Amino acid sequence: MSQTDTVIGSGAGTGQSRIQQKRIEDQVPTLQEVRTKTQRRESKWQLVVRGAILPVTVLAVWQICGSMGIVSKTLLPTPFEIWLAFYDLLVSGQLFTHLEISIWRAAVGFLIGGSLGLMLGTAVGLFRKFEQSVDPSVQMLRTIPHLAITPLFILWFGFGEFSKVLLIAKGAFFPLYVQTFLGIRNVDSKLFDVARVLEFSRFKQITKLVLPAALPNVLLGLRLSIGVAWLGLVVAEIMGSSEGIGYLIMDARQFSQTSVVFVGILIFAFVGKGSDSLVRFLEKKLLKWRDNFNG
Known part of the structure; x- marks a missing residue:
């Protein structure tokens, strides 16, 4: 080589x-x-x-x-006693039975009310004439409290599941309706000028421009709707029910089982927090493009 x-x-x-x-x-x-x-x-x-x-x-x-006996255990049981009551309900299977029914009611009511709120809010936000025809009546109904309309629902539909689901749907409808409407109306008008230059069709404007720009408000409405749906569930189950976490709370109150009442309240709190955290997770995934102040 x-x-x-x-x-x-x-x-x-x-x-x-x-x-x-x-x-x-x-x-x-x-x-x-x-x-x-x-x-x-x-x-x-x-x-x-x-x-x-x-x-x-x-x-x-x-x-x-x-x-130390500073506070009466009948009025305010200790965290350890509440834990014991939770454990007893868990072992007996009562907790899962009532929780499953409550989650089913909240989910069905939220899906019905939230879907209607999203669709109607989109229609009102996009079409001015539709807003003038529908929005005044919806805003008037929005101010009626849950407790005021509950007796009427019971008179009309009885104590069955239908009245409970409708009451939950009524609460879940308005936050999504309002936030979807506001989100669409807050879209920058200059973006529509760009869409006209690019010759976007009406459908393309809605799917590519309006809905993505309104998404932050829609997700906020989703969080608020979930919270109001749980509130409606509590009202529905307390007013008249033989199953569910609300019924568990009322039944325990009648027998002065304060620790069980606290268990029911904490169940509502943790499940509500879990659903809210799920929506916040979706916000982080879907709204990565936003540059917000984090404190």
């Missing part, structure tokens, strides 16, 4: 080794990437700790006051 071939071979070998080294460097995370991941983990734990400080402090003070 000549000296030239040796030099070429060594050069090729050096080039291959550099390429392999470059690939290894690309696969190995840099120090900055490792630090970023570590900071993210630490920030998540800090959020958990910060969020737990207040409830843990309240529970500790509550337990101490109850154990």
Whole structure:
């Protein structure tokens, strides 16, 4: 082999080794990437700790006051007694039975009322004449409280599931209707000028322009509708029911089982928080393009 071939071979070998080294460097995370991941983990734990400080402090003070007899256990049972009542309901199967029925009622009522609110809010937001015909009546009905209309629902539809679902749907309808309407009307008019220049059809304007721009308001309305749906569920089950978490609370109140009443309240709180967190998760996924102030 000549000296030239040796030099070429060594050069090729050096080039291959550099390429392999470059690939290894690309696969190995840099120090900055490792630090970023570590900071993210630490920030998540800090959020958990910060969020737990207040409830843990309240529970500790509550337990101490109850154990020392400062507060009557009949009026305000200790967290440990509430936990025991929760455990008994869980083991007996009553909790899952009542919770399943309550979730079914809330889900069906929310789907009916929320869907109607979304569709009607979209129609009112898009068409001025439709707004003038429908919106005044809807705004008048929106001001009627749940408790005022509940006896009428019972007279019309009885104590069955239909009246309960309708009451929940009535509450879930208005937040989505209002927020969808506002979201559409808050779309920048300059975007419509751009759509006309691009010769968008009416359908394309709605799907590509109006609905994406109104999505933040729609998701806000979704969160509010879920909260009002749970409120409607409580009213419906307390006014007249033989099953559900609301019935569990009323039944426990009649027998002065305050710890069971607290269990029912906490179930409503945790399930409501879970559904709200689900919508907030959807907000983060669907609204990544927003650049908001985070405090």
